[in-house]
Amino acid sequence: xxxxxxxxxxxxxxxxxxxxxxxxxxxxxxxxxxxxxxxxxxxxxxxxxxxxxxxxxxxxxxxxxxxxxxxxxxxxxxxxxxxxxxxxxxxxxxxxxxxxxxxxxxxxxxxxxxxxxxxxxxxxxxxxxxxxxxxxxxxxxxxxxxxxxxxxxxxxxxxxxxxxxxxxxxxxxxxxxxxxxxxxxxxxxxxxxxxxxxxxxxxxxxxxxxxxxxxxxxxxxxxxxxxxxxxxxxxxxxxxxxxxxx
Numbered sequence: 739x740x741x742x743x744x745x746x747x748x749x750x751x752x753x754x755x756x757x758x759x760x761x762x763x764x765x766x767x768x769x770x771x772x773x774x775x776x777x778x779x780x781x782x783x784x785x786x787x788x789x790x791x792x793x794x795x796x797x798x799x800x801x802x803x804x805x806x807x808x809x810x811x812x813x814x815x816x817x818x819x820x821x822x823x824x825x826x827x828x829x830x831x832x833x834x835x836x837x838x839x840x841x842x843x844x845x846x847x848x849x850x851x852x853x854x855x856x857x858x859x860x861x862x863x864x865x866x867x868x869x870x871x872x873x874x875x876x877x878x879x880x881x882x883x884x885x886x887x888x889x890x891x892x893x894x895x896x897x898x899x900x901x902x903x904x905x906x907x908x909x910x911x912x913x914x915x916x917x918x919x920x921x922x923x924x925x926x927x928x929x930x931x932x933x934x935x936x937x938x939x940x941x942x943x944x945x946x947x948x949x950x951x952x953x954x955x956x957x958x959x960x961x962x963x964x965x966x967x968x969x970x971x972x973x974x975x976x977x978x979x980x981x982x983x984x
Contacts, residue, residue, distance in 0.1 A: 740878055745800075746869055749844045749856045752795035756788045756842055757860035760827065763787075764861065768836040781827075781834050785809055788826035788842060796822050796844070806847070806961065808937050821847040825937040828857075829913030838862070841915045845940035850957060855941030857919045866919040866945055874922050874948040883951040883970035884924035889980070892927035892973055895920070900930055903984050906977070918942025921968050922949035928969030928977045930984065936961035943968070 742750075763784040789809045796803070802817035807824045822844060827833055829840030838861040846854040857866040866881075868874035874881040886892050894906045895917040901908045909926070911917055915938060920926040922945040929946075931939075939956070943966070946953050952974040954967045969977045 740875060741872075742867075743854065743869060745846055746854050746856065746867060748796060748799050749846070749854060750865070750867070752792050753842045753844060753856060753858040753865075755795055756791040756826070757858060759787055759791065760784065760842065760860050764833060764836075764838070767833060781830055784833070785826045785830065789824060792824050792826060792842075792844065793822075806936060808935070819849050823847055823852075823937050823940040825915065825935075828915040828938055829911075832912045837912075839911055839913055839916065841913060841919075843915045843937065843941045845937075845944065847940065852940050852944045855944040857915045857941050857945065859916060859919075864919075866922065866941075868922070868941070868945040868948040870944065870948070872948070874945045876919075876923050881923045881945070881949040883921060883946065883949050883972075884927050885970065885972050886927055887972040889973060889976050893925075894928045894930070894969075894977070895926050896930050897934075899932065900984065904930075904980065906980060914938040915942050918946055918968055921951060921970070922946045924970075927973055928967075930967045930977070930981055932965045932984065934964050934966060936964060939964065939966050 802815050803820045804815045805813040805822050825843040828843050833840045842858045844856045845852050853870040855868045866876050895909045901910045917929045921929050943953050946968045952971050956964050
């Protein structure tokens with residue numbers, strides 16, 4: 739049995755509660771696709787509703803912790819050393835179009851270091867989580883990055899700009915959090931993205947590290963302007979060589 743911290747336990751319970759409304763609303767979005775009004779307003783409501791549930795649940799046990807959130811911005815409470823970092827739906831555009839590839843993300847940053855991370859894909863029921871120095875897991879199975887060492891055998895992910903720039907074997911999934919989780923579990927070999935927000939990558943950053951991968955130092959960037967490079971150790975140098983002008 740995996741031993742998890744009380745903080746991670748709180749995070750898991752919070753996303754499980756929030757995911758119920760996400761799954762329900764996703765079913766509605768699929769119907770809304772055909773309506774004239776479209777699902778845009780609906781998705782905004784879902785985002786805000788999920789964020790509220792997460793903040794409420796996390797605040798029950800840790801009343802003083804502060805927050806960095808996508809929808810509400812920074813919420814400074816008494817404890818300025820510990821921040822919950824929340825992305826209620828990463829992959830909103832997928833959600834909006836009825837594509838079942840998005841995630842609820844929470845990370846805990848303590849004294850400028852990410853110590854816990856959780857990425858939950860509610861449609862596939864995949865719970866990725868990691869804690870500093872305790873490893874990374876998917877539904878209680880230990881994760882390891884891939885060990886492929888030829889770029890031709892590898893599969894990478896990025897956003898639109900990254901895919902256009904690179905001649906690597908690329909995918910563009912529209913969900914950075916799941917891209918990083920997939921690097922951690924070896925489905926993808928690397929992920930890179932410029933000018934991304936902290937809440938999109940905080941949990942995944944820790945996950946790749948704890949699965950034995952390599953990620954650049956994200957602390958030297960502003961939290962809404964991060965250039966991230968994550969991969970297995972086996973192909974890190976080769977990937978970085980390909981991206982030196984990106």
